[in-house]
Amino acid sequence: MMPKAAAGLFAYGSLMAPDIMRRACGHEGPSLPATLRNYFRGTILDETYPGIVSATGDNVAGLFYPDLTQAAIDRLDEFEGEMYQRVTVGVETAGGRVSAQTYVIRSGFRHMVTPVPWTFDDFMRSGYRRFVADYGGFYAGEGVD
Numbered sequence: 001m002m003p004k005a006a007a008g009l010f011a012y013g014s015l016m017a018p019d020i021m022r023r024a025c026g027h028e029g030p031s032l033p034a035t036l037r038n039y040f041r042g043t044i045l046d047e048t049y050p051g052i053v054s055a056t057g058d059n060v061a062g063l064f065y066p067d068l069t070q071a072a073i074d075r076l077d078e079f080e081g082e083m084y085q086r087v088t089v090g091v092e093t094a095g096g097r098v099s100a101q102t103y104v105i106r107s108g109f110r111h112m113v114t115p116v117p118w119t120f121d122d123f124m125r126s127g128y129r130r131f132v133a134d135y136g137g138f139y140a141g142e143g144v145d
């Protein structure tokens with residue numbers, strides 16, 4: 001029997017890489033391009049990954065994963081840690097507007113978001129290897145290789 005889907009997820013950073021998504025929470029399902037309006041995606045100070053904060057007029061491109069299980073969401077809560085808060089947002093896909101969970105920077109960590117915009121292409125080119133090396137210990141958890 002398949003576990004029940006808990007929620008859709010809007011990923012805007014490292015979780016856009018399918019292998020990182022799989023290793024972080026075990027999810028290997030489909031994704032759709034999506035846009036989150038009125039948020040800014042900035043690089044986190046001294047890190048290779050981003051954070052998002054509300055910002056009128058800015059938009060964040062990412063991926064919508066429509067069918068995560070509750071177990072996957074629980075693992076992502078642990079993976080994202082105390083700096084992020086999971087919230088429900090509306091994102092736009094080619095099929096229309098959908099509700100999704102995403103991780104925004106908690107107010108106490110907002111100072112860690114730099115004004116330097118983060119892009120997935122730059123991450124894959126120059127941050128991916130460092131990210132995977134830095135977070136390798138998390139992947140040793142149950143059910144991930």
